[in-house]
Amino acid sequence: EDQTTTTYDIELIPGDGIGPEVLDVALPLFQDVADDYGFEFDFTRRDWGTEYYLEHGEMMPEDGLAELADADSIFLGAVGHPEVPDHVTLHGLLLPIRKGFDQYVCKRPNVLFEGIESPLKGYGAGDIDFVVYRENTEGEYADIGGREHRGLGHETAVQSALFTRQGTERIVRAAFQAAAEREGHLTSVTKSNAQAHSMVFWDDIVEEVSEEYPGVTVERLLVDAASMDLIRRPHEFDVLVASNLFGDVLTDIGAQITGSMGLAPSGNIHPGEEYPSMFEPVHGSAPDIVGEGVANPLASVLSWSMLLEDVGEEAAADALWSAVIGQISDQSAPRTPDLGGDAGTEAVVEDLRSRL
């Protein structure tokens, strides 16, 4: 009787700063999971990022996207470098992948785990558990605009946010679907009172799609009020849906109130078959701690769990997620400095391997 083993083609883009060091240390853990659950990874590693840029004048090769296109999934470490402006590094690597592979769902779970302290009074393990569905390909991140009359008194810059029906409907529908599979509560975050051209359109689409999901209750919040409410009553949220920019702000607040940026995973998901999705920790390249071996690998590990779930290896995904939960709820387990401990990346990963 023949047995074929499934192999996943995974593109690794360690990127800048702590990206490569965390990935190097964590790879054996991911390999363990594959061994345990009987599948294989075929890794291709790309040395793209700011070092590459300083040498070649571009963050990735001209045909970079094409090289990634056939992968089953992509893992990205971090992008950003103190010596190169962020808009260069991001528009050269991270944003083109999100847009080019039509990864229109940016999914970011925010959970307050046992063993992690929230900066908010009165919130303990399990009290915060929501997921943000962020539009990931257009909105306020559209590369539309310009700057004229440089240096003159009437110099003017324009930045245009673009919302298409297709782009808006699909993220709103994905969020409704997620809410239907969770607690049935969706919060749509806009700024319709001040941005009537774009956000009233968004509201109309939420209204339309809500008819397909009669079981989901819909709450509409303005982004300023939502930012407050994530501090005031985070336990009341289930699924939030927001534009690219608003999702960016809300997920960083979400990471903060659940205890650490070092724990926040994220998926840039193309739900169809056409392109690969990309998973990355929400934290950046953290130039201040590069090379010290103390970067928290947990956001990467949780992102890898999301990657496994996305390719269909749910049991393996659960195993990784559970290992992290087991570790942080164990007071005697190693922790990195951002979580109040003094362990290094390696000790944390080794401990996770022992928990699988």
Add this chain to the structure above:
Amino acid sequence: EDQTTTTYDIELIPGDGIGPEVLDVALPLFQDVADDYGFEFDFTRRDWGTEYYLEHGEMMPEDGLAELADADSIFLGAVGHPEVPDHVTLHGLLLPIRKGFDQYVCKRPNVLFEGIESPLKGYGAGDIDFVVYRENTEGEYADIGGREHRGLGHETAVQSALFTRQGTERIVRAAFQAAAEREGHLTSVTKSNAQAHSMVFWDDIVEEVSEEYPGVTVERLLVDAASMDLIRRPHEFDVLVASNLFGDVLTDIGAQITGSMGLAPSGNIHPGEEYPSMFEPVHGSAPDIVGEGVANPLASVLSWSMLLEDVGEEAAADALWSAVIGQISDQSAPRTPDLGGDAGTEAVVEDLRSRL
């Protein structure tokens, strides 16, 4: 020997919801301050707002701005009504005044007062004390954009943010000046990594203006990181400067971490002589508690203090501000429900009057 008494022409726009009820109750307090400090108010009261809209089809008369133009100052209660979309009410009253009177500095102090509990662990009285200088006339609130192909598959909405050199320079300069007069630390908040057309322009202007203020240290933060940092390390901020939208989000977070939206004052300031400035509490019309007589008047009182400072009555401004501080630090003083008490608006105002 003749004595002339200074009289201030103040336009009162109570507006919607709790706006009128708070103002009615608080006016005797403001009158007391005038009596104590030897000046007079000449009030003109405008019944503009959503009731007016439902009757006349517009939030204020055609020549509304002209009627206000000669005032020494304007006080606005609140705008917003459950039965009329916010973009109608706001674009019909609040935003035209901010823009039409070129009130380009939106100044919002955020102070954690003694007697008020922050939702953040480890923060007590005096630990949070920063002020946000928010651009108030352009940016992401520009009324530029549109929506085409309604209802069709290729429907598209565009919302354009507008940044002019004049508009950006003047708010940045005002913030630097404020920082120079405070702790000498300015934080400029942008999203330059994703919005390169507008925000890199903003960064360049911050760089230019910083040369006029060598004594002020400048920190640049992205809006997502800034939102986190207001939760993680709010004690480190002194003056923040941000665009219209980002200032909106940051000041709501600021209100929340300093204990209550019911305490947050704000000034929409036209620093020149040409137009009047406008002061308003940051909270909205709070339709859920209208008519109950329990709205917190303190944000209005603090806003009135800012109004008095702006017209040059500093001693009177201090007296009002101190009365509020005295009241909230006094455990036995009346408090409205949002601050954990069970007193009504009237009891709070009467107590303040007794403290003058």
